[in-house]
Amino acid sequence: MKDLKNIVVEQLKERGVNFSKLADVLYDLQIKYNPNIDHEYCLEMIYAVLDKREVQFAILTGINLDKLAEKNMLDEPLNKIVNEDFSLYGIDEILALSIVNVYGSIGLTNFGYLDKAKTGVIKEIDIAGKDAKVCNTFLDDIAGAIIAAAASRMAHSYYDNNK
Amino acid sequence: MKDLKNIVVEQLKERGVNFSKLADVLYDLQIKYNPNIDHEYCLEMIYAVLDKREVQFAILTGINLDKLAEKNMLDEPLNKIVNEDFSLYGIDEILALSIVNVYGSIGLTNFGYLDKAKTGVIKEIDIAGKDAKVCNTFLDDIAGAIIAAAASRMAHSYYDNNK
Amino acid sequence: MKDLKNIVVEQLKERGVNFSKLADVLYDLQIKYNPNIDHEYCLEMIYAVLDKREVQFAILTGINLDKLAEKNMLDEPLNKIVNEDFSLYGIDEILALSIVNVYGSIGLTNFGYLDKAKTGVIKEIDIAGKDAKVCNTFLDDIAGAIIAAAASRMAHSYYDNNK
Amino acid sequence: MKDLKNIVVEQLKERGVNFSKLADVLYDLQIKYNPNIDHEYCLEMIYAVLDKREVQFAILTGINLDKLAEKNMLDEPLNKIVNEDFSLYGIDEILALSIVNVYGSIGLTNFGYLDKAKTGVIKEIDIAGKDAKVCNTFLDDIAGAIIAAAASRMAHSYYDNNK
Numbered sequence: 001m002k003d004l005k006n007i008v009v010e011q012l013k014e015r016g017v018n019f020s021k022l023a024d025v026l027y028d029l030q031i032k033y034n035p036n037i038d039h040e041y042c043l044e045m046i047y048a049v050l051d052k053r054e055v056q057f058a059i060l061t062g063i064n065l066d067k068l069a070e071k072n073m074l075d076e077p078l079n080k081i082v083n084e085d086f087s088l089y090g091i092d093e094i095l096a097l098s099i100v101n102v103y104g105s106i107g108l109t110n111f112g113y114l115d116k117a118k119t120g121v122i123k124e125i126d127i128a129g130k131d132a133k134v135c136n137t138f139l140d141d142i143a144g145a146i147i148a149a150a151a152s153r154m155a156h157s158y159y160d161n162n163k
Numbered sequence: 164m165k166d167l168k169n170i171v172v173e174q175l176k177e178r179g180v181n182f183s184k185l186a187d188v189l190y191d192l193q194i195k196y197n198p199n200i201d202h203e204y205c206l207e208m209i210y211a212v213l214d215k216r217e218v219q220f221a222i223l224t225g226i227n228l229d230k231l232a233e234k235n236m237l238d239e240p241l242n243k244i245v246n247e248d249f250s251l252y253g254i255d256e257i258l259a260l261s262i263v264n265v266y267g268s269i270g271l272t273n274f275g276y277l278d279k280a281k282t283g284v285i286k287e288i289d290i291a292g293k294d295a296k297v298c299n300t301f302l303d304d305i306a307g308a309i310i311a312a313a314a315s316r317m318a319h320s321y322y323d324n325n326k
Numbered sequence: 327m328k329d330l331k332n333i334v335v336e337q338l339k340e341r342g343v344n345f346s347k348l349a350d351v352l353y354d355l356q357i358k359y360n361p362n363i364d365h366e367y368c369l370e371m372i373y374a375v376l377d378k379r380e381v382q383f384a385i386l387t388g389i390n391l392d393k394l395a396e397k398n399m400l401d402e403p404l405n406k407i408v409n410e411d412f413s414l415y416g417i418d419e420i421l422a423l424s425i426v427n428v429y430g431s432i433g434l435t436n437f438g439y440l441d442k443a444k445t446g447v448i449k450e451i452d453i454a455g456k457d458a459k460v461c462n463t464f465l466d467d468i469a470g471a472i473i474a475a476a477a478s479r480m481a482h483s484y485y486d487n488n489k
Numbered sequence: 490m491k492d493l494k495n496i497v498v499e500q501l502k503e504r505g506v507n508f509s510k511l512a513d514v515l516y517d518l519q520i521k522y523n524p525n526i527d528h529e530y531c532l533e534m535i536y537a538v539l540d541k542r543e544v545q546f547a548i549l550t551g552i553n554l555d556k557l558a559e560k561n562m563l564d565e566p567l568n569k570i571v572n573e574d575f576s577l578y579g580i581d582e583i584l585a586l587s588i589v590n591v592y593g594s595i596g597l598t599n600f601g602y603l604d605k606a607k608t609g610v611i612k613e614i615d616i617a618g619k620d621a622k623v624c625n626t627f628l629d630d631i632a633g634a635i636i637a638a639a640a641s642r643m644a645h646s647y648y649d650n651n652k
Binding site: 004007011053054057058060061064065067068073074075077078081088089090091094095097098 | 493496500542543546547549550553554556557562563564566567570577578579580583584586587
Binding site for chain 1: 250254271272274275277278280318
C-alpha cells in the first residue's frame with residue numbers, strides 16, 4: 001500500500017497537481033469551522049486521504065484516462081468526449097464521488113462546491129486543461145475530491161477531539 | 164403516480180417551499196449555459212423532476228423525518244441530531260443524492276454548490292430551520308437536490324435539442 | 327462515539343438482530359476467500375463496522391423509521407409504503423448503500439447478493455417483518471449492509487496482511 | 490443520441506455480449522414477479538436501458554479500459570490490476586453503479602446478486618475474461634448492470650400498468 005500511495009503522489013505531481021495548493025484550498029474551506037488549523041495540518045490531511053486503496057484506484061484510473069485522451073488513444077467518440085470535457089459525460093464526477101464517499105457523505109457538498117466554484121488550484125488545473133495538448137477532465141474532479149475528502153476527514157477528527 | 168406527485172407538491176408547500184423561488188435559483192444557475200430559458204420553463208423543469216417515483220419517496224421520507232424531529236417523536240439521540248442539523252449526520256445528503264442521481268451524475272456538483280453557497284431560497288429554508296420550533300435539516304437538502312436535478316434535466320434536454 | 331456505538335448495538339439487539347448470526351452469514355460468504363477465518367474473527371469484524379459514525383447514523387435512522395411505521399406514526403402514504411415494504415420504495419437500499427460505501431465499492435455486490443438471496447439471518451429478519459405488527463423494511467437491508475461492509479473490511483485487511 | 494446508442498450496441502457485441510442472453514437472465518430474474526413477460530419484451534427492456542446518455546458513457550468508458558488493458562496500454566500498476574480483475578479494485582463496480590442508479594436504487598440488489606451469483610451470460614463473460622488475451626473486468630459488471638437496470642425499469646413499468 002505504501003508503494004501504491006507513492007505512485008499516486010508521483011502521478012498527481014507529474015500531472016501538475018501542487019499539494020501545497022490543495023492544502024491552501026482546504027485551509028480556506030475549513031478555517032471558519034476550525035480556527036486552529038494551519039497549512040501544515042491541512043497538507044497532512046491531504047496526504048492522509050491518499051492512504052485509502054479505493055481512493056488510489058480512482059485516481060490512477062482517472063489520470064490514465066486523461067493521459068490516453070491526450071494521446072488520442074481512446075476509441076472515438078470517447079476520446080473526443082473526454083478530451084473536450086463534454087459537460088454531460090459525468091463519469092469524471094462518478095469517479096470523484098468514489099473518492100469522496102470513503103469519508104462519508106458530508107464530503108459531497110464540498111466536492112460539488114469546489115467543482116462549481118473552482119477556487120484556487122482547481123481553477124488552475126481546469127484552465128491548464130483548456131490547452132489543446134492537455135486533458136484534465138478527470139484531474140480537476142480528482143483534485144476537488146481529494147480536498148473534499150480531506151475536509152470531511154478533518155471535520156470528523158475535529159468533532160472527535162472536541163466533544 | 165399523479166396522486167403521489169400531488170401529495171409531494173402539497174407537502175413541500177406546507178413546509179414552506181416556494182416553487183417559484185426554486186425556479187429563480189434554477190434560472191440563475193443555468194442562464195449562462197442556455198440564454199433562452201425563462202422563469203416559466205424553469206418552473207416546468209422543477210415540477211418535472213417530481214414525476215419520478217424515487218424522487219417522491221426521498222422527499223416524503225425526508226420531510227417526515229423533519230416533522231417528527233420537530234415534534235420530538237424520534238428516539239434520542241437521533242431526534243437531537245436531526246433537530247440540530249448536526250453537521251456530521253450525513254443522511255440528509257444521502258437522501259438528496261438519491262434525488263440527484265436519477266438525472267445523472269452531473270447534478271452532483273450543482274447540488275453540492277447549492278448546499279454550500281446556499282443561494283436564494285435555500286438560504287431562506289436554512290434560516291427558517293434555525294427557529295427552535297422548526298426543523299429543516301432534510302428540507303434544505305431536498306430543495307437543493309430538486310433544483311440540481313432540474314438543472315441536470317435541463318442540460319440534457321438543451322443538448323438533445325441543439326446538436 | 328463509544329456511546330453512540332453502544333446505543334446502536336443495543337437498538338439492533340432490541341429489534342431482534344442476533345450478532346452471532348450476522349457473523350455466521352459473514353463466515354459463509356468469506357470462508358472460500360480466506361480459509362483462516364473463524365466465528366470469533368467474523369464477530370469482531372461485524373462489531374468493527376459499527377465504529378464508523380456514518381454507519382451509526384444510517385442504522386439509527388433506518389431503525390427509527392421501521393419503529394415509527396409499526397406504530398403508524400409516519401404520515402400517509404409513507405407509513406403504508408414502509409410498513410408493507412413496497413418493492414419500489416428504494417430508500418431502504420439507499421440508506422444501506424451509505425453503510426456499505428464507507429468500506430469501498432466492493433461491498434456493493436455482497437450487499438446486493440444478500441438482499442436477493444436472503445441467506446440465514448437476513449431471511450429470518452425478512453420473515454419476522456411479515457408479521458402485521460412488525461416492520462423490518464429497513465432492518466433487513468441494514469443487516470445485509472453490515473455483513474457486506476464487514477466482508478469488504480475483511481477482504482481489504484486480508485490483502486494487507488498477505489501481500 | 491441514436492448514433493451513440495448504435496455505437497454502444499455495436500461495441501458490446503464486438504466484446505462478445507449476446508443481447509438475447511442478457512434478455513434470458515432478465516427473464517429468469519423477473520418472471521416470478523411478472524408472469525406475463527416473454528423473451529421479446531425482456532430484449533426490448535435491455536435495449537431501452539441503452540437509451541440513457543449516462544449509461545452509454547459508462548459503457549464506452551468501461552469497455553475502453555478493458556480493451557486498453559488487453560493491449561497493455563494502461564500505465565502500470567493499473568494495467569496489471571485491471572487485467573487480473575483484482576478483487577479490491579472496485580472501479581468496475583463504481584461504473585456499473587452509475588448505470589444501475591439511473592433507474593433507481595432498486596436495481597442495486599439485482600446488480601449485486603448477478604455479480605456474485607454470476608448466472609447465465611454473466612458467468613460466460615467472466616470465464617471468457619480468464620483467457621490471458623482477454624480482459625472483461627469491466628464488461629461483466631456492465632452486463633450485470635444493464636440487466637439490473639432493465640429489471641428496475643420493468644418493475645417500475647409493471648407497477649404503473651397494474652395499479
